[in-house]
Amino acid sequence: MKRLLVIGIVFAAWAAGVPAEAMPLGMRVAMWGVAVSRDRDGGLSGALDAPGLEFTTGGDAGWTAQGEAAHGGGSALKSGAIGDGQVSWVETSVDGAGEVSFWWKASSEHYRQYAIDYAMFSVDGQERLRIGGEQDWTNATVQVEGAGRHVLRWSYVKDDEMSGGSDCAWLDEVTWTPTSGLAAWLAERNLTADARAANGRTAAECYALGLDPALATNDFRIVSIELVDGEPKVEWEPKVNRWTGAKIQAVLKGAPTLDGPWEDVPEGSGSPGQLAPPLTARPTMRFFKVVVELP
Numbered sequence: 007m008k009r010l011l012v013i014g015i016v017f018a019a020w021a022a023g024v025p026a027e028a029m030p031l032g033m034r035v036a037m038w039g040v041a042v043s044r045d046r047d048g049g050l051s052g053a054l055d056a057p058g059l060e061f062t063t064g065g066d067a068g069w070t071a072q073g074e075a076a077h078g079g080g081s082a083l084k085s086g087a088i089g090d091g092q093v094s095w096v097e098t099s100v101d102g103a104g105e106v107s108f109w110w111k112a113s114s115e116h117y118r119q120y121a122i123d124y125a126m127f128s129v130d131g132q133e134r135l136r137i138g139g140e141q142d143w144t145n146a147t148v149q150v151e152g153a154g155r156h157v158l159r160w161s162y163v164k165d166d167e168m169s170g171g172s173d174c175a176w177l178d179e180v181t182w183t184p185t186s187g188l189a190a191w192l193a194e195r196n197l198t199a200d201a202r203a204a205n206g207r208t209a210a211e212c213y214a215l216g217l218d219p220a221l222a223t224n225d226f227r228i229v230s231i232e233l234v235d236g237e238p239k240v241e242w243e244p245k246v247n248r249w250t251g252a253k254i255q256a257v258l259k260g261a262p263t264l265d266g267p268w269e270d271v272p273e274g275s276g277s278p279g280q281l282a283p284p285l286t287a288r289p290t291m292r293f294f295k296v297v298v299e300l301p
């Protein structure tokens with residue numbers, strides 16, 4: 007008896023470096039993903055020890071990487087040189103709920119305990135924390151609630167007169183821990199990310215692929231997901247139908263967001279069991295899904 011199993015695998019979060027744990031799982035189209043990030047932000051993420059996040063900077067002057075003041079060695083970001091009434095910001099975006107942690111420091115104009123110029127952290131434009139005056143490195147942890155995309159922004163803000171101290175802020179060691187998506191889904195089922203199923207694969211992988219982890223014969227799996235010459239390449243096993251020997255058919259779809267719209271992407275190069283599509287010309291596509299039909 008022939009049984010059609012349609013499997014969707016989201017395998018690349020393109021520009022934003024969204025971690026796999028942040029991706030939601032659907033009932034009909036299961037998803038499995040890893041983050042692929044490019045150093046598109048000019049070293050901002052490197053200075054912040056946050057390779058999975060992509061940062062942009064702006065305002066009247068941008069934040070830059072420097073090594074004179076950092077938390078725990080290496081480099082950190084310093085706000086740009088700005089004048090009265092100006093602002094310098096750096097931001098990143100994340101998907102879903104989670105916890106952001108970072109270290110920051112400020113040296114700014116203040117009156118007694120009141121910061122006149124200050125560093126501010128905001129989520130989706132809403133201020134959450136502020137430091138100023140002579141504030142040495144301090145750790146902060148902020149809960150981010152709600153589904154969808156969130157913008158995390160650090161700003162150095164000056165009022166309309168006078169300066170004090172070094173007149174800037176520093177930021178280092180930004181981490182993002184998602185509390186929704188796959189991580190939360192696994193926790194609800196008392197699974198850990200590395201728990202093994204009967205077929206030897208991780209239970210998380212089996213659930214994400216829509217397989218029954220109790221069946222040792224369910225062994226469809228992703229072999230690798232990687233960047234080759236700047237293009238994503240996904241490889242899976244088995245490559246052919248174990249009974250007929252026919253190549254397992256796969257269709258690649260791409261979308262700008264996890265919610266779609268999903269469009270077919272030309273297959274490009276790739277041997278059976280592989281897809282290595284030319285995606286450089288499709289900068290708006292950030293998520294990719296392989297739909298596989300298994301006998």
Ligand SMILES: [Ca+2]
Pocket residue numbers: 115122123164165166167168169
């Ligand atoms: Ca001022």
